[in-house]
Amino acid sequence: MSVIRSEHSAASLVTYGLRLATEAAARAAYEWIGRGDKNQGDQAAISAMHAELQKLGINGVVVIGEGSEAEVGELFNGERFGDPATPAEFDIAVDPVEGTSYLAKGMTNAMAVVGMAPRGTMFQPGPAFYMEKFAAAPAVKGKIDPAAPTEEKLRLLSQILDKPISDLNIYVLEKPRHRDLVERLHRAGARVALYPAGDVAGALMAAIPESGIDALMGTGGVPEGILSACAIRAMGGEFMARLDPQLATEKSAVEAAGMDMRRWYQLEELVRSDQVFFCATGITTGLLFEGVERTRTHEKTETLMIGGPLAERQLLTTFHRRAPTA
Structure with a gap:
């Protein structure tokens, strides 16, 4: 029983950390919903997700990113996060805005997504798109x-x-x-x-x-x-x-x-491991969850979290306090 609790706690900690990255991306992308510019919305989400992933105490490398280092400045394939001395290494897959056209047109189903699995266990697609x-x-x-x-x-x-x-x-x-x-x-x-x-x-x-x-x-x-x-x-x-x-x-x-x-x-x-973690946060309301909702004081997000070998999924609603405006 203690082993199960230990696995559950470890999985929860990892997915809880990952959800901060998807929530940050979703909140940043919110500003661009329905504005007709999918590139600006995507970049806002990329920068926000990148900043949160840098804070995670992991040793990870992006294997499914936004492109090569020559093409993009953040979340590029091969970019490393965390402390290289940390023994647990991870592959990271990201999509800061899944459904950029949804975002630009103000349509349903836009979301921010991150997946993570032990190093070397994610499929390497090479030049395939x-x-x-x-x-x-x-x-x-x-x-x-x-x-x-x-x-x-x-x-x-x-x-x-x-x-x-x-x-x-x-x-x-x-x-x-x-x-x-x-x-x-x-x-x-x-x-x-x-x-x-x-x-x-x-x-x-x-x-x-x-x-x-x-x-x-x-x-x-x-x-x-x-x-x-x-x-x-x-x-x-x-x-x-x-x-x-x-x-x-x-x-x-x-x-x-x-x-x-x-x-x-x-x-x-x-994905050659069941020690895999996944988080997705709604940007616009869709099939899986509600999108970002904003009031004068808070932003509400809904995040789907799936972690570890226990095959559990959780739907987390979070109210983020907004910084006061002048």
Whole structure:
């Protein structure tokens, strides 16, 4: 019993520290909701998250960041945080604003996200920017071949979840590349929940039983895929991914790196440890939680925290005191 309590306490401390980073990013991005400038909003969140991660007492390196050191000044791939002498080393994945277009347009589902796992356990995507993904609830784990035709996936989902195909609701990003996928889902009789961005939210909803989303299908960003894998590895569920370049230059770079674009990676290959931590804070209200709300004296945030091998998730509401204005 004492070992369980010890693991629980350690996981809680790590996730509690990480949530400060996502909450800071969300609060900074709040100023840019609906202002039509996704880059300014993203940069505000990046700087706020960077400042909080610097305060964490960890030995961590960003493996899924905002780009190379030559491209960005903060949260770049390879950037280190904390004390190198600290024995526990971590991989860090960040997305200060998941859904920058949501933020700029004042739409739902924008969030700030961080994932963390022991050093060397997160999948290294190399030059890949996009991956095809499949996410579903724990009951689906190991029972569906992600390379199977869409219709076969729906048939198996229907059997496993014990609901007719006509009741299945599949989360898909609303992109031109998914036109055929959406048509096949509709022809098979399934419902489709289309969103212009936000596949982290979609993957998490798919992994949570009775959430209203039965699966996520389609191609999205690699960073969002690894962050989704962190969350689902921590709380339980099915998640698999395949590198799926969308441009000829990306495809050439992936081929030159010797990476197999036909291979589907299992969840345990994407994050090779159950000592994984995940935090996401709502910027705009969405499927998972409320967005930032501001009064004259406080800002309210909602943060989803998932930590460690206990597969627990918590939803934390925090009232942050605002600095007085002149």
